[in-house]
Every structure is written in structure tokens, then in C-alpha cells.
Amino acid sequence: MDAALRTALIRAAETQGTPVYVYDKATIVTRCESLNAAITYPKKKLLYAMKANSNQAVVKTILGTGFGLDCVSLGEVQFGLKLGADRVLYTNNNVSDEEFNAVVKIGKETGKIWINCDSLQRLNDLPEGTACFVRINGPVGGGHHDHVITCGPESKFGVPWEHVPDVLKIVTERKLKLIGVHQHIGSGIREVEKFAEAMEVLLSVLRKNKLPDLEFVDFGGGIGVPYRPTEKPIDLKAFGAMLSTRFTQFCKDAGKELTLVLEPGRFPVAESGYLVAKANTIKETPYSKTFAGINTGFNHLVRPTMYGSYHHITNLSNPDGAQKPYYVAGNICESGDIFTRGDGDENSAASRTLPEIRRGDFLAIHNAGAYGYAMASEYNMRPRPAELLLDKGELIVARKAKSVEDVVREFMG
Numbered sequence: 001m002d003a004a005l006r007t008a009l010i011r012a013a014e015t016q017g018t019p020v021y022v023y024d025k026a027t028i029v030t031r032c033e034s035l036n037a038a039i040t041y042p043k044k045k046l047l048y049a050m051k052a053n054s055n056q057a058v059v060k061t062i063l064g065t066g067f068g069l070d071c072v073s074l075g076e077v078q079f080g081l082k083l084g085a086d087r088v089l090y091t092n093n094n095v096s097d098e099e100f101n102a103v104v105k106i107g108k109e110t111g112k113i114w115i116n117c118d119s120l121q122r123l124n125d126l127p128e129g130t131a132c133f134v135r136i137n138g139p140v141g142g143g144h145h146d147h148v149i150t151c152g153p154e155s156k157f158g159v160p161w162e163h164v165p166d167v168l169k170i171v172t173e174r175k176l177k178l179i180g181v182h183q184h185i186g187s188g189i190r191e192v193e194k195f196a197e198a199m200e201v202l203l204s205v206l207r208k209n210k211l212p213d214l215e216f217v218d219f220g221g222g223i224g225v226p227y228r229p230t231e232k233p234i235d236l237k238a239f240g241a242m243l244s245t246r247f248t249q250f251c252k253d254a255g256k257e258l259t260l261v262l263e264p265g266r267f268p269v270a271e272s273g274y275l276v277a278k279a280n281t282i283k284e285t286p287y288s289k290t291f292a293g294i295n296t297g298f299n300h301l302v303r304p305t306m307y308g309s310y311h312h313i314t315n316l317s318n319p320d321g322a323q324k325p326y327y328v329a330g331n332i333c334e335s336g337d338i339f340t341r342g343d344g345d346e347n348s349a350a351s352r353t354l355p356e357i358r359r360g361d362f363l364a365i366h367n368a369g370a371y372g373y374a375m376a377s378e379y380n381m382r383p384r385p386a387e388l389l390l391d392k393g394e395l396i397v398a399r400k401a402k403s404v405e406d407v408v409r410e411f412m413g
Helices: 003-016 025-038 056-063 074-082 097-110 120-125 161-173 192-208 236-254 266-272 303-307 404-412
Strands: 020-024 044-049 068-071 088-091 113-117 131-137 177-182 216-218 259-262 273-284 290-294 313-315 323-329 352-355 362-365 386-391 394-399
Touching: 003 020, 003 273, 003 362, 003 386, 003 394, 020 025, 020 266, 025 044, 025 056, 025 236, 025 266, 025 386, 044 056, 056 068, 056 266, 056 386, 056 394, 068 074, 074 088, 074 097, 097 113, 097 120, 113 177, 120 161, 131 161, 161 177, 161 192, 177 192, 192 216, 192 236, 236 259, 266 273, 313 352
Parallel strands: 020 386, 044 068, 044 259, 068 088, 088 113, 113 131, 131 177, 177 216, 216 259, 290 323
Antiparallel strands: 020 273, 273 290, 273 362, 313 362, 323 352, 386 394
8 A cells, every 4th residue: 555545545434433434436447448448349338336335426536537337226227327326237036016116107208228137027118119138147157256246047037048038029029129148247356257157157158149139248247456465466368358259259240330338336336335333442352363343344344254364464553563363353243254364275364464553553444445335334324434535635524424413213103
């Protein structure tokens, strides 16, 4: 971590209090622009999967780079349109009839929504003549944890690729326009070969089935980022070249220039985000364990507890202190509330060697820009923290912190 960023994070903690989320705008813009530049195929549309981070300032920044949005709920759709999204893909899964019909209605009124059907039933629910996408569940899945693999025989998502003939039958009977096909294999993938394998599955489906109205082919998102200092990022140049070359050849063989669609969520935002907290308790035990307690928990960043995910931690206040082993522990009344995970093969809690942590030191948890605040809760009736946008050295409040009084008032109804 460079000195300027460290200084900005300390300033955020001192001026806004802790815990606090901080997002570096420059990182977000760089990731969006680098992905766009890597894909040389000219006819493309990049969408941001806003479930990763729906902070208004973050979403506006991404929209400003030319992205559209991938939304998974009515709330996300309405929010995205209010922020000025030029295109929204509504990728629903097991939603209510009321929500599905509401989004279809908004799509008809605005002309900005692609309805992505996740099942044969939803195709049947569309009004006759509707232009739509269909999500295909192929045999290739991938991801950093079983819970984020979204393709394959165990997945709840999409129409099994073996049922594509049934899709075409419904499309014909209901006079639908199947303008797009979609596939998303999982999240946190940094291997170009895995994307290539999944891409070939979807293209093989298209080669075997005639889709006269097809305009868009969406290969999903899931582009991973390095969480550990020892991990390498995806070879973006190779990834873009693979996508562009294969899709160009497919379109040439099909005799039709289609639009390539991608919908990354983690990639644009994960590395931009830091959760800054204060150490309040240093507890040495007779069992050769030292716990450094901090004033946040899995209610604010659940990934380590839910997935056993590794998140790098920096001692902002004492970066050159003597190296010591710590279990960095949160303030939630659960044994699983430990942030030092992912160091071993089991992704279990483990000690991590860090510069000496003293009471009052500020710690920064890295790569918290994706699935951090977005998955936060008020478990234990602890309020959500503030979110700040770091823009050219200036800290902008993107969402105010809640107070304990706010939480109590809401629980009182």
C-alpha cells in the first residue's frame, strides 16, 4: 500500500470514525477501462453486476465509463434506471410473479430492459411478442467456492442446455423474440482456459439450434481478482484476445455480426474497497493464541465467515512494527467472527503474521469493494458503517453511517 492511500485511509478513520468503507474511484475507472480495451471485438456491451456493490457513487462511476447494468431484483432495476443506466439486463431467479411482471411492464415502458428468463415457466409468462433473453445452464461451472458456482448439474440457475429445444418450442408458440442467450458459470475465476471452456459450451448450443432473432450473446461475468499478495491477476490481454478471436470466428461462420455481452461485478470494484476498523482489544491466551479485536464484524464483511475467504489486512497505524501472529476477530457474538481466514488449505480461521497491533491502531481490510457493504446486515443490532469515495485525494461521503439510535428506531417500527 502506497503512502498516499495509507494516509487517506487514516484520514477517513479519523474524520468519519470507524468502521468505515472507502472506495478508490481511480481503481474502479481503471478496471472498467482496462477490460473494455482488452476486448477488441468491436460490437460489445459491458454491464456491471450491481449486486457486487450498489453504492450510488460507485454505480455512477461505472456508468460513466459506458457500462450498462446487470440487475437481479426490482429494486436494483428501479435504482439503476434512476441513476441513468442506458441498458439493464434483468437476470431473475425464483422471483415472485408480482416482481417479474412489474419489471416486464417497466421494460415495455422504457425500452431499456432485457428480460433474462431463468426457466421455461418464465418464458411462458411473457406477453406474446416480447423480446427476451434466456439463461442457459451448461455443464461447465467454476468459482472460488461451491456457493458461487452457477453452472453445472448442481446449479439452481438457468434452463438446462438439454432443454433448449423446449425453449424454442415456447418461443414459437408464444411468438416471442429470442434476441439473447446468457450463461454465467460462477464467480472469482482467474483462469482464461475456464472461460474458454464455458464459452465453447454456449457457442455449441447456438451452432446446433437455429435462433433467427438472435442479436446478443452474454457470456456472464465472474472475472476474479487476486485477494492474496501471492496471487496473480487474470491475464486480461489473453482473456480479451480469446473472447474476441473466438467470437469473431463464430459470427463469421454464422454469417451474422452479433453483440458480445459481459457482466462483471467483482472485477470493477473489489480491489477499490477497504474496510477500515479500529483495534480495541488485544487478548493473549494460555493456548498460544493472540486475538486482536476490532470494532467491526461479519455483519459488515461476511465473506471470510461465509466462504472462508482470504482478505489481506494492513496495520495502517504501525506498518513497520515487529511481526507477530494474530487472530483478527470481530465484535459479533459468534465464534465464526474471525477475519484471518483463507491462509490454510481448509479456509479455516488461522493466525496471521502482522505488524504489532496495539489498542487504538487502525486496520484496513483489503479487497472489500465487492460483496462487502452489499451483503452487510445489522446483526446484533450494530449499525452499518459509512461509505466514502476517494477521488483524487478528496474523501466524499457516499453514504452516511447509521447510528445506534437509527437502528433502535427501525426495530421499534
